Amino acid sequence: MPTPGPRPNLKGASMTTLANMKLQAPSSTASSRQTSTSTSSFNSRNTSTTSFASSMGPGSRPPISYSRPASAMSNNFGQSIGGRPRGNTRTRPGPPMGDNEIDPDKGPGPGPGLGPQPNGWDVDERLHEVESQFKVMKEAMSLSLTDRKTLEDAVDLAKTREHRKHKYSLEDATREHRHELDEVRRELQDETERVQRTHREALEALERHYRVELEDERARSSKEIQDLRSKLGSEQQDLNLALLGKDREIQSLKSELDALRSDLEREQMTKGSLQQKITEMSTTSMTLEDRNRALRAQIDFLESDSKQQSDSFADMEARLQEAVKAADDARQKLIREETERRMLFNKYQELKGNIRVMCRVRPVLDSSEGDEAKILFPDLKTSTQIDVTGPEEKSSLGHTNRKLMPFEFDRVFSPEVHNEEIFGEISQLVQSALDGYNVCIFCYGQTGSGKTYTMSSADGMIPRATHMIYETVTKLKEKSWTYTMEGSFVEVYNEDLNDLLTPAKEAEGKKKLEIRHDDARKQTTVLNCKSVSLDSADTVEMMLRQAQNNRSVAATKANERSSRSHSVFILKLVGENSATQERCEGTLNLVDLAGSERLKHSGAEGDRMKETQNINKSLACLGDVIEALGRGSGHIPYRNSKLTHLLQYSLGGNSKTLMFVMVSPLEAHLKETLTSLRFATKVHNTHIGTAKSTKKLKERLSES
Numbered sequence: 023m024p025t026p027g028p029r030p031n032l033k034g035a036s037m038t039t040l041a042n043m044k045l046q047a048p049s050s051t052a053s054s055r056q057t058s059t060s061t062s063s064f065n066s067r068n069t070s071t072t073s074f075a076s077s078m079g080p081g082s083r084p085p086i087s088y089s090r091p092a093s094a095m096s097n098n099f100g101q102s103i104g105g106r107p108r109g110n111t112r113t114r115p116g117p118p119m120g121d122n123e124i125d126p127d128k129g130p131g132p133g134p135g136l137g138p139q140p141n142g143w144d145v146d147e148r149l150h151e152v153e154s155q156f157k158v159m160k161e162a163m164s165l166s167l168t169d170r171k172t173l174e175d176a177v178d179l180a181k182t183r184e185h186r187k188h189k190y191s192l193e194d195a196t197r198e199h200r201h202e203l204d205e206v207r208r209e210l211q212d213e214t215e216r217v218q219r220t221h222r223e224a225l226e227a228l229e230r231h232y233r234v235e236l237e238d239e240r241a242r243s244s245k246e247i248q249d250l251r252s253k254l255g256s257e258q259q260d261l262n263l264a265l266l267g268k269d270r271e272i273q274s275l276k277s278e279l280d281a282l283r284s285d286l287e288r289e290q291m292t293k294g295s296l297q298q299k300i301t302e303m304s305t306t307s308m309t310l311e312d313r314n315r316a317l318r319a320q321i322d323f324l325e326s327d328s329k330q331q332s333d334s335f336a337d338m339e340a341r342l343q344e345a346v347k348a349a350d351d352a353r354q355k356l357i358r359e360e361t362e363r364r365m366l367f368n369k370y371q372e373l374k375g376n377i378r379v380m381c382r383v384r385p386v387l388d389s390s391e392g393d394e395a396k397i398l399f400p401d402l403k404t405s406t407q408i409d410v411t412g413p414e415e416k417s418s419l420g421h422t423n424r425k426l427m428p429f430e431f432d433r434v435f436s437p438e439v440h441n442e443e444i445f446g447e448i449s450q451l452v453q454s455a456l457d458g459y460n461v462c463i464f465c466y467g468q469t470g471s472g473k474t475y476t477m478s479s480a481d482g483m484i485p486r487a488t489h490m491i492y493e494t495v496t497k498l499k500e501k502s503w504t505y506t507m508e509g510s511f512v513e514v515y516n517e518d519l520n521d522l523l524t525p526a527k528e529a530e531g532k533k534k535l536e537i538r539h540d541d542a543r544k545q546t547t548v549l550n551c552k553s554v555s556l557d558s559a560d561t562v563e564m565m566l567r568q569a570q571n572n573r574s575v576a577a578t579k580a581n582e583r584s585s586r587s588h589s590v591f592i593l594k595l596v597g598e599n600s601a602t603q604e605r606c607e608g609t610l611n612l613v614d615l616a617g618s619e620r621l622k623h624s625g626a627e628g629d630r631m632k633e634t635q636n637i638n639k640s641l642a643c644l645g646d647v648i649e650a651l652g653r654g655s656g657h658i659p660y661r662n663s664k665l666t667h668l669l670q671y672s673l674g675g676n677s678k679t680l681m682f683v684m685v686s687p688l689e690a691h692l693k694e695t696l697t698s699l700r701f702a703t704k705v706h707n708t709h710i711g712t713a714k715s716t717k718k719l720k721e722r723l724s725e726s
């Protein structure tokens with residue numbers, strides 16, 4: 023129920039004012055209600071503001087100072103609604119309301135006719151009062167609005183401050199956290215860096231260590247690879263050479279086979295024709311015997327009848343003439359056949375190759391010599407192979423093994439083979455020398471391997487060759503061949519040529535030996551060298567004894583009586599055929615080379631070292647010459663050593679060469695054995711051009 027407002031005082035008031043009053047009275051009530059509401063809300067706000075302000079607490083933002091305490095305002099406002107404001111300085115001062123005052127609870131009082139109203143009817147006063155109340159209310163309103171605004175501002179400010187405070191504290195916290203985070207990050211980073219540094223250092227140390235190890239390993243591996251490569255290279259080279267040699271051998275064997283086949287056919291034909299001739303001759307002989315018998319009968323008859331006798335005599339003479347002619351024809355045929363045999367024989371020799379290599383292993387002399395090397399002779403049928411078990415080798419994986427090294431030559435002689443069998447193989451070459459070829463037979467090998475035993479022992483190649491020559495020469499006399507034989511014996515010692523048939527004392531005042539070559543005859547003469555005419559086999563034995571005494575023999579660690587020089591037995595054979603007028607000139611050189619052991623192994627010093635160096639040099643030169651001949655080189659380095667210079671016409675296209683590689687059976691000599699066998703293999707793989715007999719040369723020379 024709206025409280026009835028005081029009756030408006032129309033006296034002195036304009037109609038407008040009254041109208042306003044009428045209009046405002048209820049609104050005032052309403053506004054009073056409103057005010058009350060707003061006051062309470064203000065109060066509540068004020069309370070909240072106070073609590074908010076108090077929540078700020080000491081040390082926080084300063085409390086908000088209001089222009090007027092809210093409670094006061096509230097009181098004023100309450101009073102202003104109820105009547106005259108009390109104690110409000112802004113309201114018009116007036117007399118205390120007393121009974122005339124409008125009690126808000128009671129209302130403005132009874133209206134006209136509703137009860138006594140002291141001065142209640144004083145409209146002006148009432149109006150004035152209402153106006154002043156209105157003014158007060160208005161002021162209160164504006165104040166309240168201002169307050170509200172202020173409060174709102176304060177709230178906003180507080181909010182802003184609180185917000186800012188929060189923001190600050192948040193920012194502080196963020197900063198703190200960021201700082202902490204930075205610290206932690208820095209620490210972490212430091213730790214990480216430290217760990218990284220430690221790891222890097224460890225890694226670097228490891229890397230350095232492994233790099234060193236790697237370098238070592240690499241160096242070791244590259245050395246091993248290099249060793250293996252060079253070994254492989256040399257083995258490959260050897261294999262290639264062996265392959266080439268084998269190819270050539272196959273080719274030559276094929277052509278040899280063809281030639282032999284045709285030779286055989288020819289020989290068979292010759293044999294057939296010879297047999298036919300023999301049959302013819304025996305028939306002739308029988309005929310002659312018959313005639314003889316008839317002639318005897320005729321003689322008897324002539325003795326009885328002279329005419330008949332003289333006729334028969336003439337007939338007999340004619341027949342005798344015929345028989346003599348037939349015998350002469352047969353002799354001529356024999357000589358022709360000898361010439362043909364020689365030709366065929368030498369052709370066969372040529373086909374066998376001009377350089378042949380044979381290997382001989384000497385037996386173990388007694389158990390004190392030491393362990394025996396593992397040497398096998400697998401090829402029993404043709405006896406051309408020797409397998410040597412090499413020294414112990416360490417593989418890259420650390421395993422120890424021994425390689426089986428096979429070597430192949432024209433012939434291999436095991437320790438049981440005697441000099442007789444060896445000579446069987448070389449006798450054909452001796453025959454070639456008689457037929458006018460230059461022949462050279464070497465014995466190569468380390469000290470104590472059996473060179474001297476093979477070459478010049480009592481039943482060695484030199485005495486056997488000379489015996490064979492004597493026998494052959496004697497037989498050839500029947501075929502109109504007469505031979506002169508001259509022998510000389512020289513040695514090459516420290517690149518000097520010495521005559522072994524002249525004792526050292528006698529040789530002192532004599533001129534030095536000089537080598538002279540006759541290029542047209544392909545013959546070599548040693549000037550100032552003694553040569554002995556060999557008219558009996560005994561002369562050769564005497565020669566050998568003399569040479570042996572004069573040979574330079576010195577002691578080395580490798581062999582007690584070691585030959586330190588190359589000795590060359592030179593046998594010149596000149597044959598002439600009185601029937602055919604043929605002439606041939608051949609030379610047989612039997613060479614016992616000095617020991618081929620290596621300088622390091624021989625333990626040589628001083629003079630012995632010089633000797634060894636010279637021996638090694640001349641052996642190397644011999645290898646070079648054979649190699650150059652094999653290559654077909656235009657320049658053959660004969661003059662690089664005395665030995666090759668001396669043997670110039672016995673090494674090469676116009677001669678036949680046989681090299682014996684002598685092998686010791688002892689394990690202690692294994693390295694030297696392998697070196698010798700490798701050298702011999704190189705020689706074996708060398709193909710030297712076809713040999714030519716000086717007889718043919720002579721024929722050619724005589725033609726020109």
Ligand SMILES: Nc1ncnc2c1ncn2[C@@H]1O[C@H](COP(=O)(O)OP(=O)(O)OP(=O)(O)O)[C@@H](O)[C@H]1O
Pocket residue numbers: 383384385387437467468469470471472473474475476581583584585615616617684
């Ligand atoms: N086939 C063999 N049968 C029996 N004994 C042999 C045989 N070969 C060599 N000998 C002996 O072996 C020893 C050494 O041989 P030899 O003197 O011939 O060797 P070498 O190679 O000529 O040595 P150097 O180079 O010192 O002259 C000698 O006592 C010899 O009699």
